[in-house]
Amino acid sequence: MSEQKLVYVCEGGDCSEKGSGDLHDNLKEMLQAKDPSEEKVRVRRYPCFGGCECGINVTVWPDRLFYSEVTEADLPEIVDQLVADGPAVERLCNKVQPDVEEMVWSLLDSPY
Numbered sequence: 090m091s092e093q094k095l096v097y098v099c100e101g102g103d104c105s106e107k108g109s110g111d112l113h114d115n116l117k118e119m120l121q122a123k124d125p126s127e128e129k130v131r132v133r134r135y136p137c138f139g140g141c142e143c144g145i146n147v148t149v150w151p152d153r154l155f156y157s158e159v160t161e162a163d164l165p166e167i168v169d170q171l172v173a174d175g176p177a178v179e180r181l182c183n184k185v186q187p188d189v190e191e192m193v194w195s196l197l198d199s200p201y
């Protein structure tokens with residue numbers, strides 16, 4: 090069985106203004122339909138990733154996927170990647186500065 094994934098949706102000011110609250114709820118609903126017991130994926134909110142100009146930002150851990158400029162239209166592909174181990178949604182990757190990504194991964198990799 091593959092490792093459980095943790096998906097974080099930014100709820101910082103910029104991402105919220107772009108609709109990250111609704112995006113979080115819709116993503117959660119779509120995932121619950123496919124993975125009701127959250128065996129494969131859990132969704133959480135995150136205060137701010139520091140890549141605000143590229144929001145809405147969504148990260149997938151431990152896969153180290155940093156999705157930016159995410160819209161509702163991207164959710165089916167993201168859900169497929171998460172639940173069915175589909176390919177990463179490449180067009181949403183590599184938009185924030187590499188040091189922003191590294192900072193996020195070091196925080197998420199930390200056991201504390």
Ligand code: FES
Nearest residue numbers: 099101104138141
């Ligand atoms: S508000 Fe979303 S990354 Fe800062």
